[in-house]
Amino acid sequence: MSDLKRALGEAVEAAFAAIGAPPELGRVTPSDRPDLADFQSNGALAAAKRLGKNPREIATAVAERLAGDPRLSAIEIAGPGFINLKVADATLSDRANAIAADPRLGAETVATARRVIVDYGGPNVAKPMHVGHLRASIIGESIKRIYRFRGDEVVGDAHFGDWGYQMGLLIGAVMDENFAVRAVVERLNAGVHGEDLGAFDTVDLADLDRLYPQAAARGKADTDYRDRARKITAALQVKQAGYYVLWERFRAVTKVALERDFHALGVDFDLWKGESDVEHLIAPMVAELDAKGLLVDDQGARIIRVVQDGDKRELPPLLVVSSEGSAMYGTTDLATILDRQRAFGPDLVIYCVDQRQADHFEIVFRAAIQAGYAAPGQLEHIGFGTMNGTDGKPFKTREGGVLKLNDMIELTREKARERLREAGLGEDLPPAEFEEIAGKVAVAALKFADLQNFRGTSYVFDLDRFTSFEGKTGPYLLYQAVRVKSLLRRAAEEGAQAGPVNVSEPAERDLVLTLDAFDAALTEAYDKKAPNALAEHAYRLSQAFSRFYAACPIMTAAPAVRASRLTLATAALRQLERALDLLGIATPERM
Numbered sequence: 387m388s389d390l391k392r393a394l395g396e397a398v399e400a401a402f403a404a405i406g407a408p409p410e411l412g413r414v415t416p417s418d419r420p421d422l423a424d425f426q427s428n429g430a431l432a433a434a435k436r437l438g439k440n441p442r443e444i445a446t447a448v449a450e451r452l453a454g455d456p457r458l459s460a461i462e463i464a465g466p467g468f469i470n471l472k473v474a475d476a477t478l479s480d481r482a483n484a485i486a487a488d489p490r491l492g493a494e495t496v497a498t499a500r501r502v503i504v505d506y507g508g509p510n511v512a513k514p515m516h517v518g519h520l521r522a523s524i525i526g527e528s529i530k531r532i533y534r535f536r537g538d539e540v541v542g543d544a545h546f547g548d549w550g551y552q553m554g555l556l557i558g559a560v561m562d563e564n565f566a567v568r569a570v571v572e573r574l575n576a577g578v579h580g581e582d583l584g585a586f587d588t589v590d591l592a593d594l595d596r597l598y599p600q601a602a603a604r605g606k607a608d609t610d611y612r613d614r615a616r617k618i619t620a621a622l623q624v625k626q627a628g629y630y631v632l633w634e635r636f637r638a639v640t641k642v643a644l645e646r647d648f649h650a651l652g653v654d655f656d657l658w659k660g661e662s663d664v665e666h667l668i669a670p671m672v673a674e675l676d677a678k679g680l681l682v683d684d685q686g687a688r689i690i691r692v693v694q695d696g697d698k699r700e701l702p703p704l705l706v707v708s709s710e711g712s713a714m715y716g717t718t719d720l721a722t723i724l725d726r727q728r729a730f731g732p733d734l735v736i737y738c739v740d741q742r743q744a745d746h747f748e749i750v751f752r753a754a755i756q757a758g759y760a761a762p763g764q765l766e767h768i769g770f771g772t773m774n775g776t777d778g779k780p781f782k783t784r785e786g787g788v789l790k791l792n793d794m795i796e797l798t799r800e801k802a803r804e805r806l807r808e809a810g811l812g813e814d815l816p817p818a819e820f821e822e823i824a825g826k827v828a829v830a831a832l833k834f835a836d837l838q839n840f841r842g843t844s845y846v847f848d849l850d851r852f853t854s855f856e857g858k859t860g861p862y863l864l865y866q867a868v869r870v871k872s873l874l875r876r877a878a879e880e881g882a883q884a885g886p887v888n889v890s891e892p893a894e895r896d897l898v899l900t901l902d903a904f905d906a907a908l909t910e911a912y913d914k915k916a917p918n919a920l921a922e923h924a925y926r927l928s929q930a931f932s933r934f935y936a937a938c939p940i941m942t943a944a945p946a947v948r949a950s951r952l953t954l955a956t957a958a959l960r961q962l963e964r965a966l967d968l969l970g971i972a973t974p975e976r977m
């Protein structure tokens with residue numbers, strides 16, 4: 387079922403072709419002047435130039451071709467040769483009925499489904515998630531949902547950061563502080579069996595949170611300290627028992643906290659694989675890369691050079707094996723490509739990671755292509771900007787530290803509760819339900835504030851604005867959806883039945899045209915990996931609904947009109963909820 391814009395576009399393109407003009411110039415767009423027309427085509431101007439004719443003449447010839455089309459109630463030529471189209475009420479009614487009856491609400495599926503992996507979130511052991519991971523999680527979750535809804539076979543993977551230098555740093559730091567742990571680690575490393583591992587249970591997330599930043603700072607300043615961390619990393623990677631068992635403890639305590647944060651955010655992964663999961667592939671991979679002649683020795687390290695003709699600047703090589711013999715961030719990424727190729731055979735892997743890692747991915751992708759592990763175009767990094775403070779720099783707390791994701795979620799929830807109370811919403815609901823609603827309002831606030839911008843754009847963290855029930859915000863959209871839900875509940879209680887749509891009022895026409903635009907928004911979001919196209923659609927839809935609701939009484943209308951409007955309201959609600967769901971936002975039943 388094609389949308390009206392596309393169907394009419396095809397008719398206009400055929401008319402262009404019939405008069406000898408390039409058909410693609412017949413493209414139609416929603417009208418700039420909705421008071422005058424529904425769609426327009428500006429192609430007569432370009433066609434006139436190509437054919438050496440007068441644009442109005444072209445437009446008139448096209449209009450004559452379209453004249454008999456029963457879907458159009460008016461075809462007018464405006465200004466120098468713009469073709470304005472008005473859709474017949476009956477055609478809009480048919481389209482509304484089709485959307486209302488469609489479980490997909492008018493959205494198409496892709497012609498050929500692909501296998502797609504979305505690598506997003508990117509949490510790390512021991513490093514609590516901060517606002518940077520917020521964007522990776524929010525954008526990636528939405529892209530995963532959009533791809534899946536369009537019909538692709540999609541797997542979302544967290545790609546847990548658990549195998550690099552930061553592990554060596556942390557193991558060293560914990561051993562320096564906790565002597566009981568240190569003693570057990572050393573005995574295990576020495577090959578002693580039957581150790582009591584109870585000491586490890588005392589290591590908790592608070593220790594890791596506290597120790598990691600200190601260790602990271604010291605590693606930068608103190609070369610001996612750094613060298614020791616590197617040695618520990620190398621020993622961990624060959625699974626030296628003491629380090630390995632302590633590392634397992636780090637992983638476990640971190641994962642619990644991460645899962646709590648992701649759950650609170652409505653983010654969930656199909657796969658929770660980590661860098662360490664490809665550990666067994668690294669040695670054979672290095673041997674193979676070597677056999678293929680790709681590895682170059684570089685001061686004790688082994689690298690792959692990735693420079694290409696035409697590069698504007700010199701990209702550093704991929705560091706495959708460090709001089710200590712360890713696998714690096716890029717090594718595990720390369721091995722993960724191999725692993726995914728074998729396990730899933732993706733047509734496309736989308737890496738949803740901070741724009742500042744663009745070079746890293748370019749280097750890894752080039753190396754993967756050289757090694758024959760991936761084809762050009764199969765791996766794609768989609769970067770995003772930062773969430774900034776009012777000073778225009780990446781957001782920091784008042785004390786100048788990074789805000790932990792968990793604290794940010796809590797802060798937003800508190801604000802959501804406040805907003806709900808201010809607006810007198812949810813007051814009469816049981817406390818547990820109120821809490822659930824506040825959680826949903828908070829998630830909607832954070833996610834919509836993020837996703838309404840094109841991902842490449844940075845934006846300013848402004849909790850007051852994000853949580854407002856007015857303006858272009860997540861809470862506003864939830865409120866609109868809940869309003870429609872309560873209207874439909876009331877209608878059901880009064881026994882009012884929905885029936886066939888028959889549009890006549892301008893606000894009804896406008897609502898149907900907006901519903902019709904869902905597929906185009908979804909397609910754009912999919913093609914450009916840009917959920918903001920859907921966020922925009924959700925906002926327009928709720929505005930169109932608001933105008934419709936203000937202009938077109940439902941419950942007091944005559945039965946046939948009421949039935950038609952109930953169908954429209956139901957379709958609008960379902961499409962809005964679907965669009966929000968594709969953004970990763972859940973709608974409460976009431977407020």
Ligand code: ARG
Binds near residue numbers: 510
């Ligand atoms: N853990 C990384 C970080 O925090 C992000 C991982 C992104 N994904 C990947 N395949 N490298 O920066």
